Amino acid sequence: MLKRKKDKFSVLLTEIAKNLDETAEYFVSYKVTNQTTLKEFSDTLKEYETKGDNHVHTMIKELNKAFITPIEREDILQLTNSLDDVLDGIEHFSATLEIYSITSSDEHIDKFSHYIRECAKEILITIDLLAENRLKDIHPHTIKIKEIEHNCDNLHRKSLKNLFGKETDPIKVIQYKEIYETLEEIADSCQSVANNLETIIMKNA
Template identity: 25%
Template sequence: MFSLQTIFGSGQQFYTLLDEAAQAAYDSTQALHTMMKATDRQPALDAFKLARLRERAASDKISQALVDSFITPIEREDIEALGSALYKIPKQVEKFADRYSLALQHLEGIDFAPRAAMLEQAATVVVEMVHELKKMNLDRMTALNEKLRAIENEADRLMLELYRDIYSGRLDNLQMFLLKEFFEILEKAIDRCREAGVVAYQIVLKNS
Protein backbone atom coordinates (compact mmCIF):
# COMPACT_ATOMS: atom_id res chain seq x y z
CA MET A 1 0.00 0.00 0.00
CA PHE A 2 1.32 3.42 -0.95
CA SER A 3 1.32 6.16 1.67
CA LEU A 4 -0.01 9.64 0.94
CA GLN A 5 3.58 10.87 1.07
CA THR A 6 4.54 8.43 -1.68
CA ILE A 7 1.64 9.56 -3.84
CA PHE A 8 1.79 13.28 -3.28
CA GLY A 9 5.43 13.81 -2.31
CA SER A 10 6.90 15.11 0.94
CA GLY A 11 7.14 18.74 -0.10
CA GLN A 12 10.87 18.82 0.58
CA GLN A 13 11.43 20.71 -2.68
CA PHE A 14 10.29 23.86 -0.91
CA TYR A 15 13.43 23.86 1.23
CA THR A 16 15.55 23.64 -1.92
CA LEU A 17 13.64 26.48 -3.58
CA LEU A 18 13.90 28.70 -0.50
CA ASP A 19 17.64 27.95 -0.36
CA GLU A 20 17.93 29.07 -3.99
CA ALA A 21 16.07 32.29 -3.23
CA ALA A 22 18.23 33.04 -0.19
CA GLN A 23 21.42 32.38 -2.15
CA ALA A 24 20.33 34.71 -4.96
CA ALA A 25 19.63 37.41 -2.38
CA TYR A 26 23.07 36.90 -0.86
CA ASP A 27 24.78 37.01 -4.26
CA SER A 28 23.32 40.46 -4.90
CA THR A 29 24.72 41.77 -1.60
CA GLN A 30 28.10 40.21 -2.33
CA ALA A 31 28.18 41.89 -5.74
CA LEU A 32 27.41 45.24 -4.11
CA HIS A 33 30.13 44.88 -1.49
CA THR A 34 32.63 43.85 -4.16
CA MET A 35 31.73 46.90 -6.23
CA MET A 36 32.04 49.23 -3.24
CA LYS A 37 35.49 47.84 -2.40
CA ALA A 38 36.80 48.28 -5.95
CA THR A 39 39.16 51.19 -6.55
CA ASP A 40 37.12 52.66 -9.39
CA ARG A 41 33.73 51.54 -7.96
CA GLN A 42 32.37 51.40 -11.50
CA PRO A 43 28.91 49.82 -11.46
CA ALA A 44 28.65 46.39 -13.08
CA LEU A 45 24.89 46.20 -13.18
CA ASP A 46 24.68 42.81 -14.88
CA ALA A 47 25.51 41.03 -11.62
CA PHE A 48 22.59 42.69 -9.84
CA LYS A 49 20.15 42.05 -12.64
CA LEU A 50 21.22 38.40 -12.79
CA ALA A 51 20.64 38.01 -9.05
CA ARG A 52 17.19 39.57 -9.41
CA LEU A 53 16.36 37.24 -12.29
CA ARG A 54 17.44 34.22 -10.25
CA GLU A 55 15.42 35.46 -7.29
CA ARG A 56 12.38 36.00 -9.49
CA ALA A 57 12.77 32.53 -11.00
CA ALA A 58 12.96 30.97 -7.53
CA SER A 59 9.93 32.98 -6.42
CA ASP A 60 7.95 31.83 -9.46
CA LYS A 61 8.92 28.20 -8.78
CA ILE A 62 7.78 28.51 -5.17
CA SER A 63 4.44 29.96 -6.26
CA GLN A 64 3.93 27.20 -8.82
CA ALA A 65 4.96 24.50 -6.37
CA LEU A 66 2.40 25.79 -3.88
CA VAL A 67 -0.25 25.34 -6.55
CA ASP A 68 0.97 21.90 -7.62
CA SER A 69 1.82 20.37 -4.23
CA PHE A 70 -0.65 18.62 -1.99
CA ILE A 71 1.80 18.43 0.92
CA THR A 72 4.08 21.17 2.23
CA PRO A 73 6.64 20.67 5.03
CA ILE A 74 5.55 23.91 6.71
CA GLU A 75 2.42 26.03 6.40
CA ARG A 76 1.78 27.50 2.97
CA GLU A 77 1.38 31.00 4.40
CA ASP A 78 4.85 30.74 5.95
CA ILE A 79 6.42 29.62 2.68
CA GLU A 80 4.78 32.53 0.88
CA ALA A 81 5.85 35.01 3.56
CA LEU A 82 9.48 33.87 3.51
CA GLY A 83 9.61 33.78 -0.28
CA SER A 84 8.24 37.32 -0.41
CA ALA A 85 10.72 38.57 2.20
CA LEU A 86 13.67 37.04 0.33
CA TYR A 87 12.48 38.53 -2.97
CA LYS A 88 12.67 42.04 -1.53
CA ILE A 89 16.39 41.86 -0.66
CA PRO A 90 17.93 41.84 -4.18
CA LYS A 91 15.22 44.23 -5.30
CA GLN A 92 16.47 46.77 -2.78
CA VAL A 93 20.12 46.11 -3.66
CA GLU A 94 19.46 46.59 -7.36
CA LYS A 95 17.71 49.88 -6.55
CA PHE A 96 20.91 51.08 -4.89
CA ALA A 97 23.10 49.93 -7.79
CA ASP A 98 20.92 51.53 -10.46
CA ARG A 99 20.84 54.90 -8.71
CA TYR A 100 24.50 54.72 -7.81
CA SER A 101 25.42 54.31 -11.47
CA LEU A 102 23.63 57.59 -12.22
CA ALA A 103 25.13 59.58 -9.34
CA LEU A 104 28.68 58.22 -9.21
CA GLN A 105 30.30 61.50 -10.26
CA HIS A 106 28.79 63.23 -7.22
CA LEU A 107 29.91 60.64 -4.67
CA GLU A 108 33.67 61.09 -4.72
CA GLY A 109 35.17 60.47 -1.30
CA ILE A 110 32.06 58.82 0.16
CA ASP A 111 32.76 55.27 1.33
CA PHE A 112 29.81 52.90 1.21
CA ALA A 113 31.94 49.75 1.68
CA PRO A 114 31.51 49.37 5.48
CA ARG A 115 27.72 49.47 5.22
CA ALA A 116 27.77 47.20 2.16
CA ALA A 117 29.87 44.75 4.20
CA MET A 118 27.25 44.74 6.94
CA LEU A 119 24.53 44.08 4.39
CA GLU A 120 26.51 41.13 3.04
CA GLN A 121 26.96 39.82 6.60
CA ALA A 122 23.22 40.09 7.20
CA ALA A 123 22.46 38.21 3.98
CA THR A 124 24.95 35.50 4.99
CA VAL A 125 23.02 34.93 8.21
CA VAL A 126 19.75 34.79 6.26
CA VAL A 127 21.20 32.07 4.02
CA GLU A 128 22.14 30.09 7.13
CA MET A 129 18.70 30.56 8.71
CA VAL A 130 16.86 29.43 5.59
CA HIS A 131 19.14 26.41 5.23
CA GLU A 132 18.54 25.46 8.87
CA LEU A 133 14.76 25.38 8.41
CA LYS A 134 14.62 21.71 7.53
CA LYS A 135 16.28 20.81 10.87
CA MET A 136 13.88 22.89 13.00
CA ASN A 137 16.60 23.40 15.62
CA LEU A 138 15.30 26.19 17.84
CA ASP A 139 18.56 26.78 19.71
CA ARG A 140 20.53 27.16 16.49
CA MET A 141 17.89 29.41 14.94
CA THR A 142 17.73 31.56 18.08
CA ALA A 143 21.49 32.09 17.95
CA LEU A 144 21.31 33.11 14.29
CA ASN A 145 18.39 35.41 14.99
CA GLU A 146 20.41 37.16 17.71
CA LYS A 147 23.36 37.46 15.35
CA LEU A 148 21.17 39.10 12.73
CA ARG A 149 19.70 41.45 15.33
CA ALA A 150 23.21 42.49 16.39
CA ILE A 151 24.09 43.35 12.78
CA GLU A 152 20.91 45.41 12.51
CA ASN A 153 21.75 47.26 15.73
CA GLU A 154 25.23 48.05 14.48
CA ALA A 155 23.76 49.33 11.21
CA ASP A 156 21.48 51.64 13.22
CA ARG A 157 24.51 52.96 15.08
CA LEU A 158 26.29 53.67 11.82
CA MET A 159 23.26 55.59 10.62
CA LEU A 160 23.77 58.02 13.50
CA GLU A 161 27.34 58.55 12.32
CA LEU A 162 25.96 59.23 8.87
CA TYR A 163 23.87 62.10 10.15
CA ARG A 164 26.95 63.49 11.85
CA ASP A 165 28.63 63.59 8.43
CA ILE A 166 25.58 65.18 6.84
CA TYR A 167 25.53 68.01 9.35
CA SER A 168 29.31 68.48 9.43
CA GLY A 169 29.21 71.25 6.81
CA ARG A 170 31.84 69.65 4.58
CA LEU A 171 29.28 68.47 2.00
CA ASP A 172 27.37 70.52 -0.53
CA ASN A 173 23.58 70.28 -0.69
CA LEU A 174 23.53 67.67 -3.46
CA GLN A 175 26.00 65.44 -1.65
CA MET A 176 23.99 65.74 1.56
CA PHE A 177 20.86 64.64 -0.27
CA LEU A 178 22.58 61.75 -2.06
CA LEU A 179 24.40 60.55 1.03
CA LYS A 180 21.17 60.36 3.00
CA GLU A 181 19.29 58.67 0.16
CA PHE A 182 21.91 55.99 -0.52
CA PHE A 183 22.52 55.10 3.09
CA GLU A 184 18.78 54.85 3.70
CA ILE A 185 18.50 52.43 0.79
CA LEU A 186 21.26 50.32 2.35
CA GLU A 187 19.56 50.51 5.73
CA LYS A 188 16.30 49.33 4.19
CA ALA A 189 18.13 46.43 2.51
CA ILE A 190 19.45 45.35 5.92
CA ASP A 191 15.90 45.69 7.26
CA ARG A 192 14.74 43.37 4.48
CA CYS A 193 17.30 40.79 5.63
CA ARG A 194 16.08 41.20 9.19
CA GLU A 195 12.47 40.69 8.07
CA ALA A 196 13.39 37.47 6.26
CA GLY A 197 15.26 36.28 9.34
CA VAL A 198 12.27 36.99 11.58
CA VAL A 199 9.98 34.97 9.31
CA ALA A 200 12.43 32.03 9.33
CA TYR A 201 12.79 32.24 13.11
CA GLN A 202 9.03 32.34 13.65
CA ILE A 203 8.59 29.28 11.42
CA VAL A 204 10.94 27.27 13.61
CA LEU A 205 9.41 28.68 16.77
CA LYS A 206 5.99 27.57 15.56
CA ASN A 207 7.10 24.10 14.50
CA SER A 208 9.59 23.17 17.21
Template identity: 30%
Template sequence: MFKRFLPRETNFFDFFEDHSAKCIEACRELLDLFSDGNNFSERAAKIQRIEEAADLITHRCTEALHKTFITPIDRSDILLIIKRMDDIIDFVNAAASRIVLYEVKEIRREARELAEILVEATTEISKAVRNLRDTKNAHSIQESCIAVHSFEDRGDAILKAGVVRLFREQDAIMVIKWKEIYERLEKATDRCDDVANILEKVVIEST
Protein backbone atom coordinates in the same frame (compact mmCIF):
# COMPACT_ATOMS: atom_id res chain seq x y z
CA MET B 1 10.67 20.43 8.94
CA PHE B 2 7.92 17.85 8.47
CA LYS B 3 9.71 16.91 5.24
CA ARG B 4 7.79 13.65 4.95
CA PHE B 5 4.61 15.59 4.07
CA LEU B 6 6.22 17.43 1.17
CA PRO B 7 5.44 16.23 -2.37
CA ARG B 8 8.55 14.87 -4.04
CA GLU B 9 8.38 17.24 -6.99
CA THR B 10 8.22 20.39 -4.87
CA ASN B 11 10.78 21.24 -2.21
CA PHE B 12 10.36 24.73 -0.82
CA PHE B 13 13.60 24.45 1.12
CA ASP B 14 15.44 24.27 -2.21
CA PHE B 15 13.83 27.56 -3.23
CA PHE B 16 14.90 29.15 0.07
CA GLU B 17 18.47 27.91 -0.26
CA ASP B 18 18.79 28.94 -3.90
CA HIS B 19 17.40 32.39 -3.18
CA SER B 20 19.53 32.96 -0.08
CA ALA B 21 22.61 32.15 -2.18
CA LYS B 22 21.54 34.89 -4.61
CA CYS B 23 21.15 37.29 -1.68
CA ILE B 24 24.73 36.65 -0.60
CA GLU B 25 25.97 36.98 -4.18
CA ALA B 26 24.21 40.32 -4.67
CA CYS B 27 25.48 41.72 -1.37
CA ARG B 28 29.04 40.64 -2.13
CA GLU B 29 28.83 42.34 -5.51
CA LEU B 30 27.55 45.48 -3.79
CA LEU B 31 30.47 45.38 -1.37
CA ASP B 32 32.86 44.96 -4.29
CA LEU B 33 31.19 47.89 -6.05
CA PHE B 34 31.61 50.05 -2.95
CA SER B 35 35.21 48.91 -2.39
CA ASP B 36 36.54 48.95 -5.95
CA GLY B 37 36.09 52.59 -6.94
CA ASN B 38 35.86 51.52 -10.59
CA ASN B 39 33.55 49.56 -12.86
CA PHE B 40 30.41 50.83 -11.15
CA SER B 41 28.28 50.24 -14.23
CA GLU B 42 29.61 46.72 -14.78
CA ARG B 43 29.04 45.67 -11.18
CA ALA B 44 25.59 47.28 -11.03
CA ALA B 45 24.65 45.39 -14.20
CA LYS B 46 25.78 42.14 -12.58
CA ILE B 47 23.62 42.86 -9.52
CA GLN B 48 20.70 43.50 -11.87
CA ARG B 49 21.21 40.06 -13.42
CA ILE B 50 21.34 38.45 -9.98
CA GLU B 51 18.11 40.26 -9.08
CA GLU B 52 16.43 38.92 -12.20
CA ALA B 53 17.54 35.36 -11.38
CA ALA B 54 16.23 35.78 -7.83
CA ASP B 55 12.90 37.04 -9.16
CA LEU B 56 12.59 33.84 -11.17
CA ILE B 57 13.18 31.73 -8.05
CA THR B 58 10.54 33.76 -6.21
CA HIS B 59 8.08 33.28 -9.07
CA ARG B 60 8.69 29.54 -9.19
CA CYS B 61 8.27 29.25 -5.43
CA THR B 62 5.03 31.24 -5.46
CA GLU B 63 3.69 29.23 -8.37
CA ALA B 64 4.55 25.95 -6.63
CA LEU B 65 2.88 27.16 -3.45
CA HIS B 66 -0.39 27.71 -5.31
CA LYS B 67 -0.25 24.14 -6.61
CA THR B 68 0.76 22.42 -3.37
CA PHE B 69 -1.87 21.24 -0.91
CA ILE B 70 0.37 20.21 2.00
CA THR B 71 3.39 22.37 2.80
CA PRO B 72 6.28 21.71 5.24
CA ILE B 73 5.64 24.94 7.15
CA ASP B 74 2.78 27.43 7.16
CA ARG B 75 1.93 28.65 3.66
CA SER B 76 1.99 32.29 4.71
CA ASP B 77 5.47 31.85 6.19
CA ILE B 78 6.77 30.30 2.96
CA LEU B 79 5.45 33.27 1.03
CA LEU B 80 6.83 35.80 3.51
CA ILE B 81 10.28 34.22 3.64
CA ILE B 82 10.72 34.16 -0.14
CA LYS B 83 9.20 37.64 -0.60
CA ARG B 84 11.31 39.28 2.11
CA MET B 85 14.47 37.66 0.78
CA ASP B 86 13.54 38.98 -2.64
CA ASP B 87 13.10 42.43 -1.12
CA ILE B 88 16.69 42.29 0.14
CA ILE B 89 18.01 41.89 -3.39
CA ASP B 90 15.57 44.45 -4.77
CA PHE B 91 16.87 47.11 -2.37
CA VAL B 92 20.50 46.13 -2.97
CA ASN B 93 19.86 46.47 -6.69
CA ALA B 94 18.15 49.82 -6.14
CA ALA B 95 21.16 51.13 -4.20
CA ALA B 96 23.62 49.93 -6.85
CA SER B 97 21.60 51.35 -9.73
CA ARG B 98 21.48 54.76 -8.05
CA ILE B 99 25.26 54.84 -7.79
CA VAL B 100 25.32 54.67 -11.59
CA LEU B 101 22.24 56.81 -12.21
CA TYR B 102 23.47 59.64 -9.98
CA GLU B 103 27.02 59.38 -11.36
CA VAL B 104 28.49 58.99 -7.89
CA LYS B 105 32.26 59.36 -8.03
CA GLU B 106 33.28 58.58 -4.46
CA ILE B 107 31.80 55.92 -2.17
CA ARG B 108 31.22 56.96 1.41
CA ARG B 109 32.71 54.91 4.23
CA GLU B 110 29.36 54.14 5.84
CA ALA B 111 28.04 52.66 2.59
CA ARG B 112 30.90 50.15 2.53
CA GLU B 113 30.26 49.29 6.16
CA LEU B 114 26.56 48.75 5.48
CA ALA B 115 27.42 46.49 2.54
CA GLU B 116 29.66 44.46 4.87
CA ILE B 117 26.74 44.17 7.30
CA LEU B 118 24.52 42.93 4.48
CA VAL B 119 27.03 40.25 3.47
CA GLU B 120 27.22 39.04 7.07
CA ALA B 121 23.46 39.14 7.62
CA THR B 122 22.60 37.30 4.41
CA THR B 123 25.25 34.69 5.20
CA GLU B 124 23.48 33.99 8.50
CA ILE B 125 20.12 33.87 6.74
CA SER B 126 21.53 31.32 4.33
CA LYS B 127 22.75 29.19 7.24
CA ALA B 128 19.33 29.43 8.88
CA VAL B 129 17.34 28.38 5.82
CA ARG B 130 19.70 25.45 5.22
CA ASN B 131 19.00 24.31 8.78
CA LEU B 132 15.26 24.70 8.31
CA ARG B 133 14.92 21.19 6.88
CA ASP B 134 15.22 19.53 10.30
CA THR B 135 13.64 20.49 13.65
CA LYS B 136 16.82 19.29 15.37
CA ASN B 137 18.51 22.40 13.98
CA ALA B 138 16.20 24.79 15.86
CA HIS B 139 18.98 26.07 18.13
CA SER B 140 21.29 26.78 15.20
CA ILE B 141 18.50 28.64 13.41
CA GLN B 142 17.86 30.77 16.49
CA GLU B 143 21.58 31.56 16.79
CA SER B 144 21.65 32.74 13.18
CA CYS B 145 18.56 34.87 13.74
CA ILE B 146 20.10 36.48 16.83
CA ALA B 147 23.19 37.28 14.75
CA VAL B 148 21.02 38.88 12.05
CA HIS B 149 19.29 41.05 14.67
CA SER B 150 22.71 42.13 15.94
CA PHE B 151 23.85 43.01 12.42
CA GLU B 152 20.68 45.04 11.87
CA ASP B 153 21.34 46.98 15.09
CA ARG B 154 24.90 47.69 13.97
CA GLY B 155 23.57 48.75 10.59
CA ASP B 156 21.23 51.24 12.24
CA ALA B 157 24.12 52.76 14.18
CA ILE B 158 26.28 53.00 11.06
CA LEU B 159 23.42 54.57 9.12
CA LYS B 160 22.76 57.20 11.79
CA ALA B 161 26.44 58.14 11.89
CA GLY B 162 26.49 58.31 8.10
CA VAL B 163 23.43 60.54 7.90
CA VAL B 164 24.82 62.89 10.56
CA ARG B 165 28.09 63.19 8.64
CA LEU B 166 26.23 63.56 5.34
CA PHE B 167 24.16 66.51 6.55
CA ARG B 168 27.33 68.37 7.48
CA GLU B 169 28.26 68.50 3.80
CA GLN B 170 27.82 71.70 1.83
CA ASP B 171 26.86 70.02 -1.46
CA ALA B 172 23.05 69.77 -1.32
CA ILE B 173 22.84 67.62 -4.46
CA MET B 174 25.24 65.08 -3.00
CA VAL B 175 23.20 65.01 0.21
CA ILE B 176 20.04 64.19 -1.74
CA LYS B 177 21.79 61.47 -3.75
CA TRP B 178 23.30 59.74 -0.76
CA LYS B 179 20.18 60.07 1.34
CA GLU B 180 18.33 57.98 -1.26
CA ILE B 181 21.12 55.41 -1.43
CA TYR B 182 21.27 55.12 2.36
CA GLU B 183 17.50 54.64 2.48
CA ARG B 184 17.76 51.62 0.15
CA LEU B 185 20.58 50.13 2.19
CA GLU B 186 18.59 50.63 5.38
CA LYS B 187 15.57 48.87 3.87
CA ALA B 188 17.77 45.96 2.80
CA THR B 189 19.05 45.49 6.36
CA ASP B 190 15.50 45.83 7.68
CA ARG B 191 14.36 43.03 5.38
CA CYS B 192 17.15 40.81 6.71
CA ASP B 193 15.74 41.43 10.17
CA ASP B 194 12.24 40.62 8.89
CA VAL B 195 13.42 37.27 7.53
CA ALA B 196 15.02 36.44 10.87
CA ASN B 197 11.76 37.27 12.66
CA ILE B 198 9.79 34.95 10.37
CA LEU B 199 12.31 32.13 10.81
CA GLU B 200 12.11 32.49 14.59
CA LYS B 201 8.33 32.21 14.35
CA VAL B 202 8.64 29.06 12.24
CA VAL B 203 11.00 27.49 14.78
CA ILE B 204 8.67 28.27 17.69
CA GLU B 205 5.67 26.81 15.88
CA SER B 206 7.50 23.68 14.73
CA THR B 207 9.24 22.57 17.91
Protein backbone atom coordinates in the same frame (compact mmCIF):
# COMPACT_ATOMS: atom_id res chain seq x y z
CA MET C 1 21.65 6.45 8.43
CA LEU C 2 20.32 7.88 5.19
CA LYS C 3 19.98 11.65 5.01
CA ARG C 4 16.41 12.88 4.63
CA LYS C 5 15.71 14.19 1.16
CA LYS C 6 14.89 17.89 1.08
CA ASP C 7 11.38 18.83 0.02
CA LYS C 8 10.94 21.06 -3.03
CA PHE C 9 10.22 24.15 -0.91
CA SER C 10 13.41 23.73 1.11
CA VAL C 11 15.35 23.32 -2.13
CA LEU C 12 13.83 26.52 -3.55
CA LEU C 13 14.44 28.50 -0.35
CA THR C 14 18.04 27.33 -0.36
CA GLU C 15 18.45 28.42 -3.99
CA ILE C 16 17.02 31.85 -3.12
CA ALA C 17 19.34 32.20 -0.11
CA LYS C 18 22.38 31.05 -2.11
CA ASN C 19 21.61 33.59 -4.83
CA LEU C 20 21.32 36.29 -2.16
CA ASP C 21 24.62 35.19 -0.63
CA GLU C 22 26.36 35.35 -4.02
CA THR C 23 24.79 38.75 -4.66
CA ALA C 24 26.03 40.11 -1.33
CA GLU C 25 29.53 38.76 -1.97
CA TYR C 26 29.65 40.50 -5.36
CA PHE C 27 28.11 43.63 -3.81
CA VAL C 28 30.82 43.95 -1.16
CA SER C 29 33.82 42.85 -3.25
CA TYR C 30 33.28 44.67 -6.57
CA LYS C 31 34.96 48.07 -6.72
CA VAL C 32 33.33 50.83 -8.77
CA THR C 33 35.91 53.29 -10.10
CA ASN C 34 34.34 54.88 -13.18
CA GLN C 35 31.18 54.95 -15.30
CA THR C 36 32.10 51.71 -17.08
CA THR C 37 32.57 49.72 -13.89
CA LEU C 38 29.47 51.36 -12.40
CA LYS C 39 27.37 50.10 -15.32
CA GLU C 40 28.85 46.62 -15.01
CA PHE C 41 28.12 46.66 -11.26
CA SER C 42 24.52 47.75 -11.81
CA ASP C 43 23.92 45.32 -14.71
CA THR C 44 25.32 42.36 -12.78
CA LEU C 45 23.21 43.08 -9.71
CA LYS C 46 20.17 43.38 -11.98
CA GLU C 47 20.95 39.89 -13.28
CA TYR C 48 21.09 38.54 -9.73
CA GLU C 49 17.80 40.27 -8.95
CA THR C 50 16.14 38.79 -12.05
CA LYS C 51 17.38 35.33 -11.08
CA GLY C 52 15.87 35.88 -7.63
CA ASP C 53 12.55 36.94 -9.14
CA ASN C 54 12.49 33.73 -11.19
CA HIS C 55 12.99 31.69 -8.02
CA VAL C 56 10.12 33.57 -6.34
CA HIS C 57 7.81 32.92 -9.29
CA THR C 58 8.70 29.21 -9.16
CA MET C 59 8.00 29.14 -5.42
CA ILE C 60 4.58 30.76 -5.87
CA LYS C 61 3.72 28.29 -8.63
CA GLU C 62 4.75 25.32 -6.46
CA LEU C 63 2.81 26.66 -3.46
CA ASN C 64 -0.30 27.03 -5.58
CA LYS C 65 0.03 23.44 -6.82
CA ALA C 66 0.81 21.83 -3.47
CA PHE C 67 -1.89 20.04 -1.48
CA ILE C 68 0.20 20.00 1.70
CA THR C 69 3.38 21.88 2.64
CA PRO C 70 6.03 21.11 5.31
CA ILE C 71 5.17 24.36 7.10
CA GLU C 72 2.27 26.74 6.56
CA ARG C 73 2.26 28.01 2.98
CA GLU C 74 1.72 31.59 4.18
CA ASP C 75 4.92 31.34 6.24
CA ILE C 76 6.87 29.97 3.27
CA LEU C 77 5.57 32.81 1.10
CA GLN C 78 6.38 35.49 3.69
CA LEU C 79 9.89 34.13 4.13
CA THR C 80 10.36 33.99 0.35
CA ASN C 81 9.18 37.57 -0.09
CA SER C 82 11.38 38.87 2.73
CA LEU C 83 14.43 37.20 1.17
CA ASP C 84 13.52 38.79 -2.15
CA ASP C 85 13.18 42.20 -0.48
CA VAL C 86 16.85 42.04 0.57
CA LEU C 87 17.87 41.25 -3.00
CA ASP C 88 15.63 44.00 -4.40
CA GLY C 89 17.19 46.49 -1.98
CA ILE C 90 20.72 45.68 -3.12
CA GLU C 91 19.70 46.07 -6.76
CA HIS C 92 17.94 49.35 -5.94
CA PHE C 93 21.14 50.62 -4.31
CA SER C 94 23.17 49.94 -7.47
CA ALA C 95 20.49 51.55 -9.64
CA THR C 96 20.59 54.66 -7.43
CA LEU C 97 24.36 54.90 -7.84
CA GLU C 98 23.94 54.68 -11.60
CA ILE C 99 21.18 57.31 -11.69
CA TYR C 100 23.36 59.75 -9.74
CA SER C 101 26.57 58.69 -11.55
CA ILE C 102 28.32 58.06 -8.24
CA THR C 103 31.54 56.16 -8.86
CA SER C 104 33.21 56.30 -5.45
CA SER C 105 32.39 54.84 -2.06
CA ASP C 106 32.96 56.24 1.44
CA GLU C 107 33.59 54.72 4.86
CA HIS C 108 29.87 54.59 5.70
CA ILE C 109 28.89 52.80 2.48
CA ASP C 110 31.78 50.36 3.00
CA LYS C 111 30.62 49.58 6.56
CA PHE C 112 27.01 49.15 5.46
CA SER C 113 28.19 46.79 2.70
CA HIS C 114 30.18 44.73 5.19
CA TYR C 115 27.18 44.43 7.54
CA ILE C 116 24.87 43.42 4.70
CA ARG C 117 27.39 40.78 3.60
CA GLU C 118 27.44 39.37 7.13
CA CYS C 119 23.64 39.28 7.22
CA ALA C 120 23.52 37.34 3.96
CA LYS C 121 25.94 34.75 5.39
CA GLU C 122 23.77 34.33 8.48
CA ILE C 123 20.61 34.10 6.37
CA LEU C 124 22.08 31.28 4.26
CA ILE C 125 22.99 29.37 7.43
CA THR C 126 19.45 29.75 8.79
CA ILE C 127 17.86 28.53 5.55
CA ASP C 128 20.16 25.50 5.50
CA LEU C 129 19.16 24.74 9.09
CA LEU C 130 15.49 25.17 8.21
CA ALA C 131 15.88 22.73 5.32
CA GLU C 132 17.37 20.20 7.76
CA ASN C 133 14.51 20.84 10.23
CA ARG C 134 17.02 21.99 12.87
CA LEU C 135 14.72 24.73 14.10
CA LYS C 136 16.29 25.13 17.55
CA ASP C 137 19.68 25.86 15.97
CA ILE C 138 18.30 28.80 13.97
CA HIS C 139 17.70 31.19 16.88
CA PRO C 140 21.36 32.21 17.55
CA HIS C 141 21.65 33.25 13.91
CA THR C 142 18.45 35.32 13.92
CA ILE C 143 19.82 37.07 17.02
CA LYS C 144 23.04 37.79 15.10
CA ILE C 145 21.08 39.25 12.17
CA LYS C 146 19.19 41.53 14.55
CA GLU C 147 22.45 42.65 16.17
CA ILE C 148 23.84 43.54 12.75
CA GLU C 149 20.65 45.46 11.91
CA HIS C 150 21.04 47.41 15.16
CA ASN C 151 24.61 48.28 14.13
CA CYS C 152 23.22 49.51 10.81
CA ASP C 153 20.73 51.73 12.64
CA ASN C 154 23.59 53.34 14.54
CA LEU C 155 25.65 53.66 11.37
CA HIS C 156 22.71 55.28 9.59
CA ARG C 157 22.45 57.97 12.26
CA LYS C 158 26.21 58.50 12.25
CA SER C 159 26.36 58.74 8.44
CA LEU C 160 23.54 61.31 8.32
CA LYS C 161 25.10 63.39 11.10
CA ASN C 162 28.39 63.43 9.23
CA LEU C 163 26.66 64.26 5.94
CA PHE C 164 24.68 67.20 7.30
CA GLY C 165 27.63 68.45 9.32
CA LYS C 166 30.30 68.38 6.61
CA GLU C 167 28.73 68.36 3.13
CA THR C 168 28.06 71.83 1.69
CA ASP C 169 26.71 70.77 -1.72
CA PRO C 170 22.91 70.41 -1.34
CA ILE C 171 22.68 68.03 -4.32
CA LYS C 172 25.19 65.67 -2.73
CA VAL C 173 23.29 65.87 0.56
CA ILE C 174 20.12 64.70 -1.20
CA GLN C 175 21.95 61.94 -3.09
CA TYR C 176 23.89 60.50 -0.17
CA LYS C 177 20.93 60.75 2.19
CA GLU C 178 19.00 58.51 -0.19
CA ILE C 179 21.94 56.12 -0.54
CA TYR C 180 22.36 55.74 3.24
CA GLU C 181 18.61 55.26 3.70
CA THR C 182 18.55 52.58 0.98
CA LEU C 183 21.36 50.69 2.71
CA GLU C 184 19.61 50.93 6.08
CA GLU C 185 16.42 49.60 4.49
CA ILE C 186 18.34 46.56 3.21
CA ALA C 187 19.35 45.84 6.81
CA ASP C 188 15.71 46.25 7.86
CA SER C 189 14.75 43.66 5.24
CA CYS C 190 17.35 41.28 6.70
CA GLN C 191 15.70 41.72 10.09
CA SER C 192 12.34 40.89 8.50
CA VAL C 193 13.86 37.59 7.33
CA ALA C 194 14.93 36.91 10.92
CA ASN C 195 11.46 37.78 12.23
CA ASN C 196 9.79 35.44 9.73
CA LEU C 197 12.16 32.64 10.69
CA GLU C 198 11.34 33.16 14.37
CA THR C 199 7.63 32.94 13.55
CA ILE C 200 8.26 29.61 11.83
CA ILE C 201 10.25 28.36 14.84
CA MET C 202 7.47 29.38 17.23
CA LYS C 203 4.81 27.59 15.20
CA ASN C 204 6.75 24.41 14.44
CA ALA C 205 9.32 23.75 17.18
